[in-house]
Amino acid sequence: MENPNCQQVINLLELYINGKLSPILANAIEFHLNICPKCRKKYFELKTEINNVKDKPKIHSNRVERQIEHYIQNLSAYIDNELDDKDNIKIRKLSIVNTQARQKLEDILYFRQMLQNSFDKTKNNLKKDYSEEIIHRILNSGRKRINSEYVSLVISTLFLIFWSIEILYLYN
Amino acid sequence: MTGQKFQYKKMKFEELILLAQNDDMKALEELIKQEQRNVFAAFSYLTQNKQDISDLTQEALLRIARNIKTLKNPKNFKGWANQIITHLYYDEIRKISRKPNTISIDSETEESNEFTIKNLLPDKRCKPQEKCISLEIEEIIKNEINNLPEPFKIVIVLRELQGMSYDEIANATKSSIGTVKSRISRARLKLQENLKNYI
Ligand SMILES: [Zn+2]
Secondary structure: OOOOOHHHHHHHHHHHHOOOOOHHHHHHHHHHHHHOHHHHHHHHHHHHHHHHHHHHHHHHHHHHHHHHHHHHHHHHHHHOOOOOHHHHHHHHHHHHHOHHHHHHHHHHHHHHHHHHHHHHHHHOOOOOOOHHHHHHHHHHHHHHHHHHHHHHHHHHHHHHHHHHHHHHHHHO | OHHHHHHHHHOOHHHHHHHHHOOOHHHHHHHHHHHHHHHHHHHHHHOOOHHHHHHHHHHHHHHHHHOHHHOOOHHHHHHHHHHHHHHHHHHHHHHHHHOOOOOOHHHHHHHHOOOOHHHHHHHHOOOOOOOOOOHHHHHHHHHHHHOOOHHHHHHHHHHHHOOOOHHHHHHHHOOOHHHHHHHHHHHHHHHHHHHOOOO
């Protein structure tokens, strides 16, 4: 296809815009677009259309993706009331407008509730009562401490007495 | 005697603390009675061996009772008690890492993961607000938390089970609030993922 006609060019325009033609064919199309105003007009129309369809959702989905990522990172702190006002509002907003985000919020709240229930159940599994023993040990160790303080007082007093006797003896 | 006991039972927790701080042993006993379930439950999610849970619970309660006078503001009791729990837990990890011949955690896990789907099914019908969690689910949640890698386990227990603030957790674990925030978030995602077939 050395010199494509207008119809052929128009048929190949989409592939040309998407960069999917072989270099030789792409060159031929480019040459034709330079000399044919009718096809050039079609080319710009199609290009704008393709860009609108393609780029818009891409930018949009990128933005949403980033929002969701930020959301996931902060959701945990959000339910703990540990975010600053700015992030707090962002998370709350996205929970309202985005169904995926709202689902994540519902999931994490449900999950937290389950852990709480599990913990409450574990609390009630305690069969032993430690309180009496603890008090007993505290009272006992208190007595022991008093005893040991008393013993060390007696020892140091005796030591002091012996020491004074020794000093007296030496000086006499 | 019984009348007096009844009185202590009816007191606010903060009142018990204040009395206990002034050498009222009956108040201290009631305080321990009320706090022991919480301490026991916390250690149940931090360690798997039943004897260790009991020993750690007793030691923590003893430290709480013994040091109650050092608690400056009764309102901070929860954070203060959890600091004692956290320190004891860290000591325990250090002990275990020095003991090479402790029972492998993996073997215990495999055993306790052998729950049949039949046992779990009735709970799927439960609504989240109803506290109708089965013993099996409780065991599974306990195991999953127990099997979290270390920096994540303690933060999830302190946050989800003890309701401590990020600031208090940062204090108890000697890390920054940012670290605490990201650890809690990651621990939750991991737990959610591991538990998604059960809850
Ligand atoms: Zn043309």
